[in-house]
Amino acid sequence: MICVYGAGSIGCYVGGRLAAAGVDVVFVGRERVAGEVRAHGLTITDLDGAKERIEAPRYETTPEAAAGADLVLVTVKSGATAEAADQLAPLLRPGTPVVSLQNGLRNPRVLRAGLPEAEVVPGMVAFNVVHQGEGRVHRGTDGRVEVQAHPALDAHLADFARAGVPLALHEDLVGVQAGKLLLNLNNPINALSGLPLRTELSQRAYRRVLARAQREALDAYRAAGIRPAKTAGADPRLLPVVLGLPDALFTRLAAAMLAIDPHARSSTWDDLEAGKPTEVDYLNGEIAALAAEHGTTAPVNERLTALVHEAERGGRRDWSGPELLAAIARPD
Numbered sequence: 551m552i553c554v555y556g557a558g559s560i561g562c563y564v565g566g567r568l569a570a571a572g573v574d575v576v577f578v579g580r581e582r583v584a585g586e587v588r589a590h591g592l593t594i595t596d597l598d599g600a601k602e603r604i605e606a607p608r609y610e611t612t613p614e615a616a617a618g619a620d621l622v623l624v625t626v627k628s629g630a631t632a633e634a635a636d637q638l639a640p641l642l643r644p645g646t647p648v649v650s651l652q653n654g655l656r657n658p659r660v661l662r663a664g665l666p667e668a669e670v671v672p673g674m675v676a677f678n679v680v681h682q683g684e685g686r687v688h689r690g691t692d693g694r695v696e697v698q699a700h701p702a703l704d705a706h707l708a709d710f711a712r713a714g715v716p717l718a719l720h721e722d723l724v725g726v727q728a729g730k731l732l733l734n735l736n737n738p739i740n741a742l743s744g745l746p747l748r749t750e751l752s753q754r755a756y757r758r759v760l761a762r763a764q765r766e767a768l769d770a771y772r773a774a775g776i777r778p779a780k781t782a783g784a785d786p787r788l789l790p791v792v793l794g795l796p797d798a799l800f801t802r803l804a805a806a807m808l809a810i811d812p813h814a815r816s817s818t819w820d821d822l823e824a825g826k827p828t829e830v831d832y833l834n835g836e837i838a839a840l841a842a843e844h845g846t847t848a849p850v851n852e853r854l855t856a857l858v859h860e861a862e863r864g865g866r867r868d869w870s871g872p873e874l875l876a877a878i879a880r881p882d
């Protein structure tokens with residue numbers, strides 16, 4: 551049995567694809583989602599027009615449903631990882647593979663600390679998923695599920711491939727996570743803009759904010775000896791340059807970056823919209839922390855983190871690009 555622990559957008563999508571392919575999946579999550587799934591089943595769609603239905607998925611709301619799982623996919627937001635590990639620790643057999651399918655850099659470390667007897671495997675989801683209510687989850691971009699190669703996963707690879715969510719294996723995921731984080735530095739910008747991702751990224755002023763956040767991240771990575779992998783098909787060092795191009799040129803040269811469902815938004819926007827704390831401390835906040843650890847600073851990422859915390863407390867979520875560009879240039 552595969553357990554999806556923290557089944558929201560990503561968990562329902564990946565677990566739903568597996569369940570639709572006949573894999574034995576148990577979803578563990580909140581009553582809010584369980585109620586939807588009980589009433590409507592689970593419907594999985596994507597930007598290519600695919601649609602799958604799971605009439606009666608097994609969606610449970612207590613940790614005990616994870617007991618004895620052969621594989622656990624952790625899909626809680628980063629702030630809930632330590633709690634998830636504490637809940638899973640007494641329930642899993644030693645050696646159970648536990649894959650973190652989360653953004654940021656530090657979740658695998660947190661899981662290892664809380665689950666010393668499990669085989670924790672770093673992973674990452676490169677595509678966007680929107681939870682549309684009534685048990686519907688929609689993949690709004692292309693992208694793969696990336697994981698670190700581990701023998702404990704071998705028995706499951708065929709299931710993921712058959713389900714249409716093949717695991718892309720890497721010898722070392724740190725560079726892949728660091729590359730993905732460069733894209734996730736856009737999460738607060740998107741959330742603060744109040745716009746869908748495609749509309750936001752089509753505007754140069756927002757992209758210039760992102761480019762600045764990425765330059766700080768690249769400096770912090772260099773100081774920390776982290777080599778980010780190719781991201782969105784590009785050398786990470788070129789990303790800020792491409793983002794800074796005028797709109798007409800960007801639209802032509804970086805069409806792949808705009809191949810996003812017109813309604814898709816960042817998971818940080820989802821959290822603000824739902825009135826929940828965001829993951830920003832594990833995204834832009836992680837870059838600020840990494841910079842500080844290595845004796846430099848990342849003021850743009852610090853400022854974006856602070857603005858998202860203000861938004862969590864009811865602050866503005868309708869920043870225009872030029873306003874945001876001015877705000878990151880200004881000290882607090």
Ligand SMILES: NC(=O)C1=CN([C@@H]2O[C@H](COP(=O)(O)OP(=O)(O)OC[C@H]3O[C@@H](n4cnc5c(N)ncnc54)[C@H](OP(=O)(O)O)[C@@H]3O)[C@@H](O)[C@H]2O)C=CC1
Pocket residue numbers: 555556557558559560561578579580583625626627628630633634637651652653654675676677678679680681816817820826829
């Ligand atoms: N959504 C997206 O497009 C993408 C997201 N990601 C990453 O994937 C990860 C998951 O994101 P996403 O699916 O959007 O998050 P969601 O908030 O949609 O889903 C996580 C779910 O887990 C629940 N949860 C939290 N703690 C527990 C617990 N201890 N036991 C059971 N359930 C729990 C949450 O409930 P509650 O909210 O009540 O705490 C929530 O329903 C994040 O790291 C995110 O950054 C990566 C790529 C794209």
Ligand SMILES: CC(C)(CO)C(=O)C(=O)O
Pocket residue numbers: 653676677678679733734737747815816817818
């Ligand atoms: C796919 C992407 C980059 C979309 O913003 C994401 O990871 C998120 O929303 O958290």
